[in-house]
Amino acid sequence: MTALDAATRKWLQSTGFPVEEEALWLEALTHGSFNGSATASNEADYQRLEFLGDRVLGLSVAAWLYHAHDGPEGRLSQRLNALVSGATCARIARTIGLPDHIRLGKQAREDGGADSDNILGDVMEALIGASFIEHGYDATRETIYRLWEDELAGDAGKAKHPKSALQEWAAGNRRAMPQYEVIDRSGPDHAARFTVRVSIHNVGSAEGVATSKGAAEKRAAEAFLEEHG
Incomplete structure (x- = not known):
């Protein structure tokens, strides 16, 4: 059975992830490309733990947001999506030195896999999943709050333009990008009114009305976030 590298064990411990069952942490750190594929090397990759860790992080x-802020659901969702996004997870992964400990195949490493936002974000979530299994929710939650301290205290997801917030929401939820369409224009040129519909495939749509196309798009994005965010 493959043993966990001593330096990686020490790093996990210092980061807040004490190791009991080595195989679990090896799985969390293993990309599918390792030794050709996880199946070929008879070692599981991080995908199942990532699935679990994503939910624990969320x-x-x-x-934390519920207890720390009294904003409406749409605003809380906007901040949540920013704080748990792949980009945020990857940023924290770099801060704690995760790239040095990911188990990648030779080609994936040469292609820059150790610095990929997608891979770093996924492995960060996988470590959270492994922590949940070994140490339970309460201990894992406290580790998350410590690692995310600067992000939680920062401006992620705050006061963004509704169109940017909606795009971030879509990316954070792995949805298609928003599509905007002018569905009606009425009134004379000096007092025109635009109706815009924004839609995201397999999620829904919302409409906004204003005296310019841009303002109507903004209102449509706001309405979408309030209804679906």
Whole structure:
């Protein structure tokens, strides 16, 4: 059985992820490209733990936001999506030195996999999943709050233009990008009124009305976030 590298074990411990079952942490750190593929090397990759960690991270941050802020659902969702996004997870992964410990195949490493936002974000979530299994929700939540301290205290997801916020929401939820369409224009040129519909495939749509196309798009994005965010 493959043993966890001593330097990686020490790094995990210092980061807030004490190791009990080595195989679990090896799985969390293993990309599918390792030794050709996880199947070929008889070692599981991080995908199942990533699935679990994503939910644990989301619940932990949502609980923090609920207790720390009294904003409406749409605004809380906007901040949540920014705080748990792949880009945020990758940023924290770099801060704690995760790239040095990911198990990648030779080609994936040469292609820059150790600095890929997608891979770093996924492995960060996988570590959270492994922590949840070994140490439970409460201990994992406290580790998340410590690692995310600067992000939680920062401006991620605050006061963004509704169109930017909606685009970030879509990316954070792995949805198609928003599509805007002018569905009606009425009135004379000096007093025109535009109706814009924004839609995201397999999610829904919302409309906004204003005296310019841009303002109507903004209102449509606001309406979408209020209804679906």
